[in-house]
Amino acid sequence: MAVPLLQIALDNTSFSDAVRTTRLVYEEIDVIEVGTILCCAEGMSAVRNFKALYPDKIILADIKIADAGNILSRLAFDSGADWTTVICCADIATVKSALREARPRGCDVQIELTGAWTLEQAEQWREAGIKQVVYHRSRDAQAAGQAWGEKDLELIRRLADMGFEITLTGGLVPEDLPLFKGIPIKVFIAGRAIRDAEDPVAAAREFKRVIAQYWG
């Protein structure tokens, strides 16, 4: 089982605010996520700037494409993104048009499982050639008090059995990680747990330590 990657989610509302975190932790992390909030606030200049700053990192533009898959994915990839996201409720035509832009560039498209989706849709994504899905405990669901539960684990195992590479996100802290032991997770996302830590480098290293302990 491959060792999962560590991704930092930058959901800041300005590039300057986001870069204050990455300048400290970039050596510890594998994937830099230009979050939906940051893309929305700053546009693709944030993606261009992060690729320019950290050309060796995987840059993910989390734009949650719902339509116009070709135009939006091209916008992300041409700005320097290696990966981008399509929202789970998008028409399958949108998924396919984003994949068509990704492939010749050696880039990739993830399906963002935020909100309502079905295993029938997952089957369609797989048939369309999607490899990566992002399993998401929603921020608003977290705020409403929903914890990681058996239902999450069951769905995550189901998606792994279907062959998807899984990114896990949603208020993760290092203590959550052992929950997913034995499941081939591709990426763990940390956001506020690193960004808001008193010592962000130590917080990132603690994620890496727990990942190595359970998947190394």
Next chain:
Amino acid sequence: MAVPLLQIALDNTSFSDAVRTTRLVYEEIDVIEVGTILCCAEGMSAVRNFKALYPDKIILADIKIADAGNILSRLAFDSGADWTTVICCADIATVKSALREARPRGCDVQIELTGAWTLEQAEQWREAGIKQVVYHRSRDAQAAGQAWGEKDLELIRRLADMGFEITLTGGLVPEDLPLFKGIPIKVFIAGRAIRDAEDPVAAAREFKRVIAQYWG
């Protein structure tokens, strides 16, 4: 039955490109939509600039919020948007958190019906206090050759019967409008039909003429 408004969808990839259209047609239109593509390309500066240029128009930031409803809607409203959008597959907690930001500001939140959604969700939106929905023939579905059909009309009537104010979008041309006669449409969106017209002002006026003919 109120006369439907006319909205221009600006799905350009730069502000300067978008403003080339609005400088010509702003007198003919009621709602300026800073489209998802433009928001993604330029960030909220596009919203700020359009509100500064056209303070008397309704400015819509079509950011299709999927999560973090409070942060993203606040970002849009604080940038000058009067309306913003939440994607149909979002958790109901996300819908509610966006509405909570909208109300004290006299702003509004639309549910963007792009991709998969159900009438059970529509019932939840209504209970949460949502008034506006955007019925969407997807761009990629259009490209795949799907025309407006009886199924669209049935769903649109159903949503109107539930009390929703409906915005219609998806490659509309003036000849499509009579299809929706007798349904209380709040807003018709025109994008490429105006932007790409040889004479955008004449194209906008033709929309207004047909709207007045069937709903005036």
